[in-house]
Amino acid sequence: MGRTGAYGERLGAFLRLDEVPPTLMTRSLRSAEIAVTETRSDNPVLGLSGSFAAEDAYLVSLKLRDYPECEIWEQGRRLTKADVHAGTTYLYDLKADPRYVIDKPFHSLHFYVPRSALDGLADQSGARRIDALDCSPVGHDDAIVRHIGASLREGLRRPDEANQLFVDHMMLALAAHVAETYGGFRHKAESGRGALAPWQLARACDKLEADLGGKLPLQAIAAELGLSVSHFSRAFRAATGLPPYRWLLHHRVRTAKRLMREHGPSLSEVAISAGFANQSHFTRVFSAIVGVSPGAWRRDAMGAASREG
Incomplete structure (x- = not known):
């Protein structure tokens, strides 16, 4: 697979799915694409999965179905074989050519998180960039990934109802959580990090009211106020008690x-x-x-x- 971006059609081809799996995507961090794709097959094509073009990015995979004796490969050799349980989270480094043996039905959510998004998160908060995420081949009992996954599955089932503000909010939360939990990222305190000023709140609400369909991305509203997406989201919630999509x-x-x-x-x-x-x-x-x-x-x-x- 020559192109980068392990989501949507390319992820479906990696798993040899007949149809393009449902995907939601945002570009709220330095215009980097962060995406979630739901993959499922009750009658899969058996054999070793495909291979992604190496890129500086990660897949965060939430398993929705047990997968006993999962055989994982990296860099052309077998890495491990272990039982994978529904509800657990795994991280894969796309520079290491992760693959696995498909020999039974599967169902998962895969979050595609490129390095550029993690760098954008750090740059927006003035914090040090993380070196790498911990991609050791073990499952994590991660309640926050499960919660975000459950919320986004509703949007994947009904994409016409998933407004972009909601997708942006959830993806930003996912990227921040993954960076903090598996990369040691720490937010740096921002000056003036309280609620929006009255004029900022009025302008933000005007923008939201003018687009009842919620197609305007968070990045566009934040840029209107000269703020980072993460700062705007926190300050808007401090001012109103609700995130923008709510x-x-x-x-x-x-x-x-x-x-x-x-x-x-x-x-x-x-x-x-x-x-x-x-x-x-x-x-x-x-x-x-x-x-x-x-x-x-x-x-x-x-x-x-x-x-x-």
Whole structure:
């Protein structure tokens, strides 16, 4: 495989999958591509996996299915053979040509993290760059990777509902966690690291409100304020109590409530106008935040309005 970037189509070819596996990607750290790909096969093509072009990057793999007696290869020779358990995390250095013997069904999430993203994380916080990640061939019981993986699997299943702010937020969290846990990275305290100034918050909210679909990346909003992505994310949360993607969901709900107080639009029209992918997406998010379905809320609001009238 001549091109770099161990995700999506190239990862599918590495595992000899018939279809391109679902992938989400961000470019929030120095425009470096960080991606997550879900790979699964209940009837795999047997044999040694493919080989990636060597690059200064890592795969962080969350196993979603047991894989007994997994035979791992590096640099053209067998490295180890061990039982792999669902829920464990493994790290692979793509400079070492990691491969494994495919001889049974598999299911995993693979996070592609290039060196440039890790360097960008350090540069944004003014910290020392890490030397390397610990890629010893052992499984890690990593609850944070499991949590991020579970959140992103929802987006992989419903990509039209996964707004870019959400993907950016999760990928930034993954990169920071991996750098700290397996690379010894330490954030350096930033001056003025509190909440956003009122003018910054107003401008950030204006940008978010102007793009209810959430397609605007975190990097673009942070750049508008002259801040790094990581600094902006922390400062926005300090100012509002919510990360940007959650704030946007709540704003969508506020917009939907305003629209539903009107008699005209249907719930499906409200959903699209408020930035949701479809009515079912609208119903799930609205019910989770408000505690009742949009239809029930609208009936109560209309009833209250008629009584007041």
